[in-house]
Amino acid sequence: MDNGNNSNSSNSIVMIERAFDILKYIYEHEKHVGISQISRDLALPKANVFRILSTLHQVDAVEKNDDEKYSLGRLLVQLGNKARKNFDLSQIASPVLSKLSAEIGESVNLGIKYGDNILTVLGFEGESSTLVSKLVPIAPLYCSSMGKLYLAQMTDPQLEAYFASLNATIETIHTKKTLTEFLALREGILKENIAYDLEEYEYGLACIAAPIFNGKDDIIAAISISGPYSRLKYKGMESMKSKISSAAKVLTEMTKYLE
Incomplete structure:
Protein backbone atom coordinates (compact mmCIF):
# COMPACT_ATOMS: atom_id res chain seq x y z
CA MET A 1 0.00 0.00 0.00
CA LYS A 85 -3.81 42.77 -6.42
CA ASN A 86 -1.09 41.20 -4.26
CA PHE A 87 1.65 41.66 -6.84
CA ASP A 88 2.90 45.14 -6.00
CA LEU A 89 6.05 46.25 -7.82
CA SER A 90 7.44 48.15 -4.84
CA GLN A 91 6.94 45.14 -2.60
CA ILE A 92 8.71 42.89 -5.09
CA ALA A 93 11.62 45.29 -5.60
CA SER A 94 12.12 46.22 -1.95
CA PRO A 95 14.36 43.32 -0.82
CA VAL A 96 16.44 43.47 -4.01
CA LEU A 97 17.06 47.22 -3.74
CA SER A 98 17.64 47.11 0.02
CA LYS A 99 20.31 44.44 -0.43
CA LEU A 100 21.97 46.37 -3.26
CA SER A 101 22.03 49.63 -1.29
CA ALA A 102 23.58 47.91 1.72
CA GLU A 103 26.18 46.22 -0.49
CA ILE A 104 27.40 49.33 -2.32
CA GLY A 105 26.70 51.95 0.36
CA GLU A 106 24.82 54.22 -2.05
CA SER A 107 21.23 55.30 -2.52
CA VAL A 108 19.14 53.02 -4.75
CA ASN A 109 15.76 54.02 -6.18
CA LEU A 110 12.82 52.57 -8.07
CA GLY A 111 11.09 54.91 -10.53
CA ILE A 112 8.15 54.84 -12.92
CA LYS A 113 7.12 57.10 -15.78
CA TYR A 114 4.56 59.70 -14.74
CA GLY A 115 3.61 61.90 -17.68
CA ASP A 116 6.84 63.45 -18.92
CA ASN A 117 8.59 62.82 -15.62
CA ILE A 118 10.11 60.04 -13.55
CA LEU A 119 8.43 59.48 -10.21
CA THR A 120 10.52 57.77 -7.53
CA VAL A 121 8.23 55.37 -5.68
CA LEU A 122 10.78 53.55 -3.53
CA GLY A 123 14.23 54.41 -2.25
CA PHE A 124 16.94 53.18 0.09
CA GLU A 125 19.58 55.57 1.42
CA GLY A 126 23.27 54.83 1.28
CA GLU A 127 26.11 56.87 2.74
CA SER A 128 25.21 60.40 3.75
CA SER A 129 25.24 63.00 0.98
CA THR A 130 23.84 66.51 0.88
CA LEU A 131 23.40 66.13 -2.88
CA VAL A 132 21.27 63.00 -2.63
CA SER A 133 19.19 64.43 0.20
CA LYS A 134 18.28 67.37 -2.07
CA LEU A 135 16.74 65.08 -4.69
CA VAL A 136 13.01 65.51 -5.17
CA PRO A 137 10.82 62.45 -5.93
CA ILE A 138 9.95 63.66 -9.43
CA ALA A 139 12.29 64.70 -12.24
CA PRO A 140 12.02 65.39 -15.99
CA LEU A 141 12.82 62.47 -18.28
CA TYR A 142 15.58 64.27 -20.15
CA CYS A 143 17.85 64.91 -17.16
CA SER A 144 17.19 61.69 -15.24
CA SER A 145 19.08 58.46 -15.78
CA MET A 146 15.85 56.51 -15.29
CA GLY A 147 13.99 58.89 -17.58
CA LYS A 148 16.51 58.40 -20.37
CA LEU A 149 15.72 54.69 -20.39
CA TYR A 150 12.11 55.54 -21.23
CA LEU A 151 13.16 58.09 -23.84
CA ALA A 152 15.38 55.48 -25.49
CA GLN A 153 12.30 53.36 -26.20
CA MET A 154 10.61 56.18 -28.14
CA THR A 155 10.60 56.48 -31.92
CA ASP A 156 12.38 59.37 -33.63
CA PRO A 157 9.13 61.33 -34.16
CA GLN A 158 8.15 60.79 -30.52
CA LEU A 159 11.54 62.04 -29.34
CA GLU A 160 11.38 65.08 -31.61
CA ALA A 161 7.93 65.92 -30.31
CA TYR A 162 9.06 65.47 -26.71
CA PHE A 163 12.06 67.76 -26.99
CA ALA A 164 10.08 70.28 -29.00
CA SER A 165 7.53 70.40 -26.21
CA LEU A 166 10.30 71.16 -23.72
CA ASN A 167 11.31 74.25 -25.64
CA ALA A 168 14.58 73.70 -23.81
CA THR A 169 16.23 77.05 -23.17
CA ILE A 170 18.87 77.92 -20.61
CA GLU A 171 16.06 78.64 -18.14
CA THR A 172 14.68 75.11 -18.33
CA ILE A 173 17.98 73.22 -18.32
CA HIS A 174 19.15 72.25 -14.84
CA THR A 175 22.87 72.47 -15.64
CA LYS A 176 24.95 73.32 -18.69
CA LYS A 177 25.84 69.64 -19.01
CA THR A 178 22.24 68.57 -19.67
CA LEU A 179 22.13 66.38 -22.77
CA THR A 180 19.31 67.43 -25.06
CA GLU A 181 20.81 65.88 -28.18
CA PHE A 182 19.38 62.55 -27.21
CA LEU A 183 19.36 60.77 -30.56
CA ALA A 184 23.14 60.44 -30.41
CA LEU A 185 22.90 58.64 -27.05
CA ARG A 186 19.99 56.31 -27.70
CA GLU A 187 21.92 53.54 -29.50
CA GLY A 188 24.32 53.14 -26.59
CA ILE A 189 21.51 53.11 -24.03
CA LEU A 190 19.57 50.46 -25.93
CA LYS A 191 22.69 48.34 -26.44
CA GLU A 192 23.70 48.24 -22.77
CA ASN A 193 20.32 48.87 -21.12
CA ILE A 194 22.15 51.43 -18.99
CA ALA A 195 21.69 55.20 -18.79
CA TYR A 196 23.59 57.88 -16.90
CA ASP A 197 22.95 61.25 -15.35
CA LEU A 198 26.39 62.77 -14.89
CA GLU A 199 25.90 66.12 -13.19
CA GLU A 200 22.92 66.98 -15.38
CA TYR A 201 20.29 67.30 -12.68
CA GLU A 202 22.68 68.71 -10.09
CA TYR A 203 26.40 69.54 -10.18
CA GLY A 204 28.42 66.86 -8.38
CA LEU A 205 25.61 64.27 -8.50
CA ALA A 206 25.69 61.12 -10.65
CA CYS A 207 23.11 58.41 -11.26
CA ILE A 208 23.26 55.09 -13.11
CA ALA A 209 20.00 53.41 -14.13
CA ALA A 210 18.81 50.14 -15.65
CA PRO A 211 15.32 49.19 -16.91
CA ILE A 212 12.82 46.60 -15.70
CA PHE A 213 10.78 44.93 -18.45
CA ASN A 214 7.63 42.81 -18.44
CA GLY A 215 7.09 39.66 -20.48
CA LYS A 216 6.28 41.70 -23.58
CA ASP A 217 9.62 43.55 -23.37
CA ASP A 218 7.85 46.78 -22.40
CA ILE A 219 9.68 48.91 -19.85
CA ILE A 220 7.55 49.12 -16.70
CA ALA A 221 10.01 50.73 -14.27
CA ALA A 222 13.65 51.57 -13.73
CA ILE A 223 16.12 51.37 -10.88
CA SER A 224 19.07 53.65 -10.23
CA ILE A 225 22.11 54.19 -8.07
CA SER A 226 22.62 57.80 -6.94
CA GLY A 227 25.58 59.40 -5.21
CA PRO A 228 28.33 62.02 -5.45
CA TYR A 229 30.06 61.65 -8.80
CA SER A 230 33.51 61.62 -7.21
CA ARG A 231 32.51 58.87 -4.78
CA LEU A 232 30.96 56.68 -7.46
CA LYS A 233 34.10 57.06 -9.60
CA TYR A 234 36.25 56.12 -6.61
CA LYS A 235 34.16 52.98 -6.00
CA GLY A 236 34.21 52.16 -9.71
CA MET A 237 31.61 53.18 -12.27
CA GLU A 238 31.96 49.86 -14.10
CA SER A 239 31.28 47.99 -10.89
CA MET A 240 28.21 50.14 -10.21
CA LYS A 241 26.98 49.55 -13.75
CA SER A 242 27.37 45.80 -13.38
CA LYS A 243 25.54 45.70 -10.06
CA ILE A 244 22.57 47.81 -11.17
CA SER A 245 22.30 45.79 -14.38
CA SER A 246 22.26 42.50 -12.46
CA ALA A 247 19.58 43.77 -10.07
CA ALA A 248 17.43 44.94 -12.99
CA LYS A 249 17.67 41.53 -14.64
CA VAL A 250 16.57 39.83 -11.41
CA LEU A 251 13.56 42.14 -11.14
CA THR A 252 12.69 41.69 -14.81
CA GLU A 253 12.53 37.94 -14.24
CA MET A 254 10.37 38.46 -11.16
CA THR A 255 7.95 40.84 -12.88
CA LYS A 256 7.79 39.35 -16.39
CA TYR A 257 4.07 38.57 -16.08
CA LEU A 258 3.10 42.12 -15.15
CA GLU A 259 1.23 44.02 -17.86
Whole structure:
Protein backbone atom coordinates (compact mmCIF):
# COMPACT_ATOMS: atom_id res chain seq x y z
CA MET A 1 0.00 0.00 0.00
CA ASP A 2 2.79 2.42 0.87
CA ASN A 3 4.48 1.90 -2.50
CA GLY A 4 1.26 2.51 -4.34
CA ASN A 5 0.61 5.73 -2.44
CA ASN A 6 4.11 6.97 -3.11
CA SER A 7 3.73 6.14 -6.78
CA ASN A 8 0.41 7.95 -7.02
CA SER A 9 1.88 10.97 -5.26
CA SER A 10 4.83 11.03 -7.65
CA ASN A 11 2.61 10.68 -10.69
CA SER A 12 0.35 13.48 -9.46
CA ILE A 13 3.30 15.88 -9.19
CA VAL A 14 4.49 15.02 -12.69
CA MET A 15 1.03 15.56 -14.13
CA ILE A 16 0.73 18.92 -12.40
CA GLU A 17 4.06 19.98 -13.88
CA ARG A 18 2.91 18.87 -17.33
CA ALA A 19 -0.37 20.74 -16.89
CA PHE A 20 1.51 23.96 -16.16
CA ASP A 21 3.84 23.33 -19.09
CA ILE A 22 0.77 23.11 -21.32
CA LEU A 23 -0.76 26.27 -19.82
CA LYS A 24 2.50 28.17 -20.35
CA TYR A 25 2.65 26.89 -23.94
CA ILE A 26 -0.90 28.10 -24.63
CA TYR A 27 -0.05 31.44 -22.98
CA GLU A 28 2.88 31.95 -25.34
CA HIS A 29 0.64 31.47 -28.42
CA GLU A 30 -1.84 34.19 -29.34
CA LYS A 31 -4.14 31.83 -31.24
CA HIS A 32 -5.88 28.59 -30.28
CA VAL A 33 -3.65 25.50 -30.34
CA GLY A 34 -4.50 21.85 -30.87
CA ILE A 35 -3.53 18.64 -29.11
CA SER A 36 -1.21 17.46 -31.91
CA GLN A 37 0.75 20.73 -31.90
CA ILE A 38 1.12 20.74 -28.13
CA SER A 39 2.12 17.07 -28.12
CA ARG A 40 4.74 17.63 -30.81
CA ASP A 41 6.29 20.83 -29.42
CA LEU A 42 6.37 19.67 -25.78
CA ALA A 43 7.31 16.07 -26.63
CA LEU A 44 4.37 14.67 -24.68
CA PRO A 45 2.14 11.70 -25.63
CA LYS A 46 -1.11 12.80 -27.25
CA ALA A 47 -3.13 10.73 -24.79
CA ASN A 48 -1.57 12.57 -21.85
CA VAL A 49 -2.14 15.97 -23.45
CA PHE A 50 -5.75 15.05 -24.15
CA ARG A 51 -6.40 13.97 -20.55
CA ILE A 52 -4.76 17.04 -19.09
CA LEU A 53 -6.64 19.41 -21.38
CA SER A 54 -9.92 17.65 -20.65
CA THR A 55 -9.38 18.15 -16.93
CA LEU A 56 -8.34 21.78 -17.37
CA HIS A 57 -11.42 22.35 -19.54
CA GLN A 58 -13.70 20.92 -16.86
CA VAL A 59 -12.48 23.54 -14.35
CA ASP A 60 -12.54 26.41 -16.90
CA ALA A 61 -8.75 26.74 -16.91
CA VAL A 62 -8.83 26.37 -20.72
CA GLU A 63 -11.49 26.93 -23.35
CA LYS A 64 -12.10 24.80 -26.44
CA ASN A 65 -13.44 26.08 -29.76
CA ASP A 66 -15.39 24.21 -32.46
CA ASP A 67 -12.14 23.07 -34.08
CA GLU A 68 -11.08 21.25 -30.90
CA LYS A 69 -8.35 23.79 -30.24
CA TYR A 70 -7.61 25.39 -26.90
CA SER A 71 -6.97 28.82 -25.35
CA LEU A 72 -6.65 30.03 -21.77
CA GLY A 73 -9.90 30.00 -19.80
CA ARG A 74 -11.92 32.22 -17.49
CA LEU A 75 -10.60 30.63 -14.31
CA LEU A 76 -7.12 31.93 -15.06
CA VAL A 77 -8.50 35.43 -15.57
CA GLN A 78 -10.09 35.31 -12.13
CA LEU A 79 -6.96 33.92 -10.51
CA GLY A 80 -4.78 36.43 -12.35
CA ASN A 81 -6.85 39.39 -11.22
CA LYS A 82 -6.69 38.17 -7.65
CA ALA A 83 -2.94 37.61 -7.80
CA ARG A 84 -2.30 40.99 -9.43
CA LYS A 85 -3.81 42.77 -6.42
CA ASN A 86 -1.09 41.20 -4.26
CA PHE A 87 1.65 41.66 -6.84
CA ASP A 88 2.90 45.14 -6.00
CA LEU A 89 6.05 46.25 -7.82
CA SER A 90 7.44 48.15 -4.84
CA GLN A 91 6.94 45.14 -2.60
CA ILE A 92 8.71 42.89 -5.09
CA ALA A 93 11.62 45.29 -5.60
CA SER A 94 12.12 46.22 -1.95
CA PRO A 95 14.36 43.32 -0.82
CA VAL A 96 16.44 43.47 -4.01
CA LEU A 97 17.06 47.22 -3.74
CA SER A 98 17.64 47.11 0.02
CA LYS A 99 20.31 44.44 -0.43
CA LEU A 100 21.97 46.37 -3.26
CA SER A 101 22.03 49.63 -1.29
CA ALA A 102 23.58 47.91 1.72
CA GLU A 103 26.18 46.22 -0.49
CA ILE A 104 27.40 49.33 -2.32
CA GLY A 105 26.70 51.95 0.36
CA GLU A 106 24.82 54.22 -2.05
CA SER A 107 21.23 55.30 -2.52
CA VAL A 108 19.14 53.02 -4.75
CA ASN A 109 15.76 54.02 -6.18
CA LEU A 110 12.82 52.57 -8.07
CA GLY A 111 11.09 54.91 -10.53
CA ILE A 112 8.15 54.84 -12.92
CA LYS A 113 7.12 57.10 -15.78
CA TYR A 114 4.56 59.70 -14.74
CA GLY A 115 3.61 61.90 -17.68
CA ASP A 116 6.84 63.45 -18.92
CA ASN A 117 8.59 62.82 -15.62
CA ILE A 118 10.11 60.04 -13.55
CA LEU A 119 8.43 59.48 -10.21
CA THR A 120 10.52 57.77 -7.53
CA VAL A 121 8.23 55.37 -5.68
CA LEU A 122 10.78 53.55 -3.53
CA GLY A 123 14.23 54.41 -2.25
CA PHE A 124 16.94 53.18 0.09
CA GLU A 125 19.58 55.57 1.42
CA GLY A 126 23.27 54.83 1.28
CA GLU A 127 26.11 56.87 2.74
CA SER A 128 25.21 60.40 3.75
CA SER A 129 25.24 63.00 0.98
CA THR A 130 23.84 66.51 0.88
CA LEU A 131 23.40 66.13 -2.88
CA VAL A 132 21.27 63.00 -2.63
CA SER A 133 19.19 64.43 0.20
CA LYS A 134 18.28 67.37 -2.07
CA LEU A 135 16.74 65.08 -4.69
CA VAL A 136 13.01 65.51 -5.17
CA PRO A 137 10.82 62.45 -5.93
CA ILE A 138 9.95 63.66 -9.43
CA ALA A 139 12.29 64.70 -12.24
CA PRO A 140 12.02 65.39 -15.99
CA LEU A 141 12.82 62.47 -18.28
CA TYR A 142 15.58 64.27 -20.15
CA CYS A 143 17.85 64.91 -17.16
CA SER A 144 17.19 61.69 -15.24
CA SER A 145 19.08 58.46 -15.78
CA MET A 146 15.85 56.51 -15.29
CA GLY A 147 13.99 58.89 -17.58
CA LYS A 148 16.51 58.40 -20.37
CA LEU A 149 15.72 54.69 -20.39
CA TYR A 150 12.11 55.54 -21.23
CA LEU A 151 13.16 58.09 -23.84
CA ALA A 152 15.38 55.48 -25.49
CA GLN A 153 12.30 53.36 -26.20
CA MET A 154 10.61 56.18 -28.14
CA THR A 155 10.60 56.48 -31.92
CA ASP A 156 12.38 59.37 -33.63
CA PRO A 157 9.13 61.33 -34.16
CA GLN A 158 8.15 60.79 -30.52
CA LEU A 159 11.54 62.04 -29.34
CA GLU A 160 11.38 65.08 -31.61
CA ALA A 161 7.93 65.92 -30.31
CA TYR A 162 9.06 65.47 -26.71
CA PHE A 163 12.06 67.76 -26.99
CA ALA A 164 10.08 70.28 -29.00
CA SER A 165 7.53 70.40 -26.21
CA LEU A 166 10.30 71.16 -23.72
CA ASN A 167 11.31 74.25 -25.64
CA ALA A 168 14.58 73.70 -23.81
CA THR A 169 16.23 77.05 -23.17
CA ILE A 170 18.87 77.92 -20.61
CA GLU A 171 16.06 78.64 -18.14
CA THR A 172 14.68 75.11 -18.33
CA ILE A 173 17.98 73.22 -18.32
CA HIS A 174 19.15 72.25 -14.84
CA THR A 175 22.87 72.47 -15.64
CA LYS A 176 24.95 73.32 -18.69
CA LYS A 177 25.84 69.64 -19.01
CA THR A 178 22.24 68.57 -19.67
CA LEU A 179 22.13 66.38 -22.77
CA THR A 180 19.31 67.43 -25.06
CA GLU A 181 20.81 65.88 -28.18
CA PHE A 182 19.38 62.55 -27.21
CA LEU A 183 19.36 60.77 -30.56
CA ALA A 184 23.14 60.44 -30.41
CA LEU A 185 22.90 58.64 -27.05
CA ARG A 186 19.99 56.31 -27.70
CA GLU A 187 21.92 53.54 -29.50
CA GLY A 188 24.32 53.14 -26.59
CA ILE A 189 21.51 53.11 -24.03
CA LEU A 190 19.57 50.46 -25.93
CA LYS A 191 22.69 48.34 -26.44
CA GLU A 192 23.70 48.24 -22.77
CA ASN A 193 20.32 48.87 -21.12
CA ILE A 194 22.15 51.43 -18.99
CA ALA A 195 21.69 55.20 -18.79
CA TYR A 196 23.59 57.88 -16.90
CA ASP A 197 22.95 61.25 -15.35
CA LEU A 198 26.39 62.77 -14.89
CA GLU A 199 25.90 66.12 -13.19
CA GLU A 200 22.92 66.98 -15.38
CA TYR A 201 20.29 67.30 -12.68
CA GLU A 202 22.68 68.71 -10.09
CA TYR A 203 26.40 69.54 -10.18
CA GLY A 204 28.42 66.86 -8.38
CA LEU A 205 25.61 64.27 -8.50
CA ALA A 206 25.69 61.12 -10.65
CA CYS A 207 23.11 58.41 -11.26
CA ILE A 208 23.26 55.09 -13.11
CA ALA A 209 20.00 53.41 -14.13
CA ALA A 210 18.81 50.14 -15.65
CA PRO A 211 15.32 49.19 -16.91
CA ILE A 212 12.82 46.60 -15.70
CA PHE A 213 10.78 44.93 -18.45
CA ASN A 214 7.63 42.81 -18.44
CA GLY A 215 7.09 39.66 -20.48
CA LYS A 216 6.28 41.70 -23.58
CA ASP A 217 9.62 43.55 -23.37
CA ASP A 218 7.85 46.78 -22.40
CA ILE A 219 9.68 48.91 -19.85
CA ILE A 220 7.55 49.12 -16.70
CA ALA A 221 10.01 50.73 -14.27
CA ALA A 222 13.65 51.57 -13.73
CA ILE A 223 16.12 51.37 -10.88
CA SER A 224 19.07 53.65 -10.23
CA ILE A 225 22.11 54.19 -8.07
CA SER A 226 22.62 57.80 -6.94
CA GLY A 227 25.58 59.40 -5.21
CA PRO A 228 28.33 62.02 -5.45
CA TYR A 229 30.06 61.65 -8.80
CA SER A 230 33.51 61.62 -7.21
CA ARG A 231 32.51 58.87 -4.78
CA LEU A 232 30.96 56.68 -7.46
CA LYS A 233 34.10 57.06 -9.60
CA TYR A 234 36.25 56.12 -6.61
CA LYS A 235 34.16 52.98 -6.00
CA GLY A 236 34.21 52.16 -9.71
CA MET A 237 31.61 53.18 -12.27
CA GLU A 238 31.96 49.86 -14.10
CA SER A 239 31.28 47.99 -10.89
CA MET A 240 28.21 50.14 -10.21
CA LYS A 241 26.98 49.55 -13.75
CA SER A 242 27.37 45.80 -13.38
CA LYS A 243 25.54 45.70 -10.06
CA ILE A 244 22.57 47.81 -11.17
CA SER A 245 22.30 45.79 -14.38
CA SER A 246 22.26 42.50 -12.46
CA ALA A 247 19.58 43.77 -10.07
CA ALA A 248 17.43 44.94 -12.99
CA LYS A 249 17.67 41.53 -14.64
CA VAL A 250 16.57 39.83 -11.41
CA LEU A 251 13.56 42.14 -11.14
CA THR A 252 12.69 41.69 -14.81
CA GLU A 253 12.53 37.94 -14.24
CA MET A 254 10.37 38.46 -11.16
CA THR A 255 7.95 40.84 -12.88
CA LYS A 256 7.79 39.35 -16.39
CA TYR A 257 4.07 38.57 -16.08
CA LEU A 258 3.10 42.12 -15.15
CA GLU A 259 1.23 44.02 -17.86
